[in-house]
Amino acid sequence: MKTHFKIYVRNETDQWHPNIRRAAGHGIFRAYLFDALRPGYLNETTPSYQLWPLYTTPYSDDAANTVEFRLQYAEPPQPIYVYAWRLDRMPASNFHDCGKDDIPEELSYAVYLTRLVEFYAVNVPLRIPDGFTLPKLTYNFSPSHLFKPEFNHASWKITFRRGDKECFRKTRPRDPNVHDQGLEELEKWAIAHCTRHGLDAVEIHLS
Structure with missing residues (x-):
């Protein structure tokens, strides 16, 4: 067979x-x-x-x-x-x-x-697809969000980068793309966006 x-x-x-x-x-x-x-x-x-x-x-x-x-x-x-x-x-x-x-x-x-x-x-031949990389994820919180990073009263900005080129996205917590479910959902959405579009880094800024 x-x-x-x-x-x-x-x-x-x-x-x-x-x-x-x-x-x-x-x-x-x-x-x-x-x-x-x-x-x-x-x-x-x-x-x-x-x-x-x-x-x-x-x-x-x-x-x-x-x-x-x-x-x-x-x-x-x-x-x-x-x-x-x-x-x-x-x-x-x-x-x-x-x-x-x-x-x-x-x-x-x-x-x-x-x-x-x-x-x-x-006998492991392949663990992660060859050439796969994840974007670098960093945070920039204002002091009021260090211990309580909810979004129902916050505005936030996401900075995407591909190499040296920057692309800014500024939105509010009720953006339907991230479903207003807090930092975890925003983080998940941002990384998925980077992976889908071949971006290198993302910074999440709360104010």
């Missing part, structure tokens, strides 16, 4: 609590194993791949790998399904090709898969 397994590294930062996101440097990646020769069908028309979780990697960690340990054992990850067309559109830097292979006759597909999952869970 022919197989072609690949490892896909997925950015799952948004799925974690803000405190964990900060501890991980605003980047959390989970690696999955899938067989590129075996898409299945969850509905009648669109093929999907079944992905088996391997390991979870923070963008930054301490010397004792405290954050990675916390991520790995926070909850037992379960296999997921992703539409084939979504994976096909992902950049090559998100994948590690494990190569094509023929399963020996004495092994079932399930046993072979289990052995691969166990192998790559400890």
Whole structure:
């Protein structure tokens, strides 16, 4: 039986609590194993791949790998399904090709898969997509917000940068783009905006 397994590294930062996101440097990646020769069908028309979780990697960690340990054992990850067309559109830097292979006759597909999952869970070929960087995030609070950074009475400004070029966005807390849910939502939105548009840094200023 022919197989072609690949490892896909997925950015799952948004799925974690803000405190964990900060501890991980605003980047959390989970690696999955899938067989590129075996898409299945969850509905009648669109093929999907079944992905088996391997390991979870923070963008930054301490010397004792405290954050990675916390991520790995926070909850037992379960296999997921992703539409084939979504994976096909992902950049090559998100994948590690494990190569094509023929399963020996004495092994079932399930046993072979289990052995691969166990192998790559400890023999890690790719943790973070090659070339991936997160924007530098800094804060500039006025004294009244150092201990109470809510936005229902504040105005704020976000400064985005790409290299030496600056782009200013000035808005108020009821901006629908950030849903008026406080510093955590603003922080999450700002980083996502930087990543989506290839920006290098963002500064959040409250006044």
